[in-house]
Amino acid sequence: MSGTRANGTRANDLRARAEEWMAQDPDPETRAELQAILDDREALSARFGSRLEFGTAGLRGELGAGPNRMNRVTVMRAAAGLAARLPAGGRVIIGFDARHGSRRFAGDTAAVLSGAGLRPEVFADPVPTPVLAHFTRTFDDVVAGVMVTASHNPPRDNGYKVYWSDGAQIVPPQDAEISAAIDAVGRVDELPLGSGWPVHAGADLYLDAVSSLRLGGDRDISIVYTPMHGVGRDVLLAAFERAGFPAPVVVPEQADPDPDFPTVAFPNPEEPGALDLALALAEDRNADLVIANDPDADRCAVAVPSPSGWRTLTGDEVGGLLAEHVLRHTTGEDRLAVTTIVSSSLLRSIAAAHRVRFAESLTGFKWIMKAGGPSDRLVFGYEEALGYSVGDDRGVLVNDKDGIGAALAVAALAADAKRDGRTLLDLLDEQARKYGLHATSQLSVRVDDLSLITAAMSRLRAAPPAELAGRTVESIDDLAQPGDGLPPTNGLRFRLAGDARVVIRPSGTEPKLKCYLEVVLPVEGDIVKARARAAAELEALRAALSTVLS
Incomplete structure (x- = not known):
C-alpha cells in the first residue's frame, strides 16, 4: 500500500x-x-x-x-x-x-x-x-x-x-x-x-458493456441515488437508461461534483450521517431503494426501508445478495467467486451450493483479481468495504471495484424481488435460514503513534488470548507466514469455538488497527431473535477485543 x-x-x-x-x-x-x-x-x-x-x-x-x-x-x-x-x-x-x-x-x-x-x-x-x-x-x-x-x-x-x-x-x-x-x-x-x-x-465503451450485463429482467424499481458530490452521476444515469431502468432520483444537494464535499463530514457512504440526505429524500418519495456511490464511484452502498425505518445494508450483506443473484444468472462449473480473508465466510457456502469455485484473497481488489487459476472464470468478487465486481457468463466487467455495475445489479435484484412480492430484507432472511446467519462487525483502534500498532501485533503474536468473550481460541493463523496459497501479510486470524472468527490487521491507509468479527448462528425459528442474539455476541466480542488491545 x-x-x-x-x-x-x-x-x-x-x-x-x-x-x-x-x-x-x-x-x-x-x-x-x-x-x-x-x-x-x-x-x-x-x-x-x-x-x-x-x-x-x-x-x-x-x-x-x-x-x-x-x-x-x-x-x-x-x-x-x-x-x-x-x-x-x-x-x-x-x-x-x-x-x-x-x-x-x-x-x-x-x-x-x-x-x-x-x-x-x-x-x-x-x-x-x-x-x-x-x-x-x-x-x-x-x-x-x-x-x-x-x-x-x-x-x-x-x-x-x-x-x-x-x-x-x-x-x-x-x-x-x-x-x-x-x-x-x-x-x-x-x-x-x-x-x-x-x-x-x-464513457460510451464502458456504458455499452455495463448496460448489457445479463443479470435479471425486471425493471420496476424506484431508486434514490447520491453520487456524494463525486463523478458517478452522469455515467450511472446513462447506464440505468440504457439498461431500461427508470431514472433514479438524484439527491440535489449532492448531485454536482464538488471537491469540497460541503454536505458531508467525510465523503464515504460508510460513515455515519453520509446518507442522511438520501434517506430523507427516499422517505419523502416512498422509494424502494437507496443507492450511493463514493466520489470516484468504485464503491456502492445500499439502503432499504424496514418496519423501523431505513436500514443501510453492510458490505457483507450486499456481497451475499449479489453473489447469489450473479450465480443464479450464470452457468458453468468453471465460474469463480472470490472474497477477502476479512469478509464474511458466507460466500464460501453460497459458492458450494451453486457448485462453483471459490477463493479467498488478501484485502484489496488487486488481490481479488489475482485469485484463482487460469481455468477459472471470475464472475463475482467482493470485499466488505462496499466493493463489488459483477459479471455474467462473459466474466466480470471490470477488474476492480465497480460501483456503477454493482448499482445496476442491485437494482435488477431488487426489481426481481419486488415482482415476487419480496424485499432485499426477505432475501437476507432466506439466506440466513439456508446457510446460517453470518453476522459481521468491525472494531477499529486509532493511534497517534504507529509504533503502538507494531507493538500490539507483536504482543498478540507472543501472547495471544486463550479465549474471547467466553469462546475458546481454537486456532491462530499468522498471516505473515506463507499458507493457504496467500502472499504473506501482517495479520492474525483467530478461529473461535462456536463458529466465530476474528481477523486483526493494521490498516494500509490510516493509523488504525482493524479487527473484523464474524459469528455464524444456525437459524431455527424466529429470525428476529437470531439476529438479536448475533448482535449481542458480536458486541461481546468487540468488548473483549477492546480490552485485549488496550
Whole structure:
C-alpha cells in the first residue's frame, strides 16, 4: 500500500531541501506555500521529513508542497518512474476525478509519459474509476492506466492509482520496481515533456458493456441515488437508461461534483450521517431503494426501508445478495467467486451450493483479481468495504471495484424481488435460514503513534488470548507466514469455538488497527431473535477485543 517513508533529513537541511524543491516546482501555489514557511522548522519537517511512498495503492496524501504531499512535482516524479517500467511506445490511458488538482495532475502525467516516448491518452472530463479500469483492459496495445483520485478520502487529499494492462491495480513486485524508478528520477524541470495527446470525450465503451450485463429482467424499481458530490452521476444515469431502468432520483444537494464535499463530514457512504440526505429524500418519495456511490464511484452502498425505518445494508450483506443473484444468472462449473480473508465466510457456502469455485484473497481488489487459476472464470468478487465486481457468463466487467455495475445489479435484484412480492430484507432472511446467519462487525483502534500498532501485533503474536468473550481460541493463523496459497501479510486470524472468527490487521491507509468479527448462528425459528442474539455476541466480542488491545 502507499504510505509515508522517512527521508532521514536532518533539521538543518530542511530549508535547503525546500529551496531546491521550489527551484524545480512548476506550480506557483506550492512555491508560495514553501516561501511562506521557510523559517518554520515544524511545517518544513511535516513536508520534507518523510515522503509519500509509492505502493500497490499508488500514492495518496494531503495536497501541498514537498515530498510528503500530493503536488505537481510528486506526480511528475511518479509518472517518470512509471514510464521507466513501461515498454517504449506503449499506450497509457489517464483518467481523473473532480478533486482539487486532479485535472492538472492528469495533464502533467500525460506530458511526462509523452516526453518519455509513450502514447498517453486522457479523458476530457472527470470519470469514475471503473470507467478508466475497464478502458485499460479492453485494448491489447494499452500497457497501463493511471487514475488520479483519492476515492473517499477527505477534501484536502488526492491520489494516484496505477493499473496494468489487464485493467487491475498493480501488485508486488511492480510497486517496488516503480518506486525504485521514482527514486532514480532527477529534477522534474529537466524532464522532457510532450504535448498534443488524444482525449476521450465520454464513457460510451464502458456504458455499452455495463448496460448489457445479463443479470435479471425486471425493471420496476424506484431508486434514490447520491453520487456524494463525486463523478458517478452522469455515467450511472446513462447506464440505468440504457439498461431500461427508470431514472433514479438524484439527491440535489449532492448531485454536482464538488471537491469540497460541503454536505458531508467525510465523503464515504460508510460513515455515519453520509446518507442522511438520501434517506430523507427516499422517505419523502416512498422509494424502494437507496443507492450511493463514493466520489470516484468504485464503491456502492445500499439502503432499504424496514418496519423501523431505513436500514443501510453492510458490505457483507450486499456481497451475499449479489453473489447469489450473479450465480443464479450464470452457468458453468468453471465460474469463480472470490472474497477477502476479512469478509464474511458466507460466500464460501453460497459458492458450494451453486457448485462453483471459490477463493479467498488478501484485502484489496488487486488481490481479488489475482485469485484463482487460469481455468477459472471470475464472475463475482467482493470485499466488505462496499466493493463489488459483477459479471455474467462473459466474466466480470471490470477488474476492480465497480460501483456503477454493482448499482445496476442491485437494482435488477431488487426489481426481481419486488415482482415476487419480496424485499432485499426477505432475501437476507432466506439466506440466513439456508446457510446460517453470518453476522459481521468491525472494531477499529486509532493511534497517534504507529509504533503502538507494531507493538500490539507483536504482543498478540507472543501472547495471544486463550479465549474471547467466553469462546475458546481454537486456532491462530499468522498471516505473515506463507499458507493457504496467500502472499504473506501482517495479520492474525483467530478461529473461535462456536463458529466465530476474528481477523486483526493494521490498516494500509490510516493509523488504525482493524479487527473484523464474524459469528455464524444456525437459524431455527424466529429470525428476529437470531439476529438479536448475533448482535449481542458480536458486541461481546468487540468488548473483549477492546480490552485485549488496550
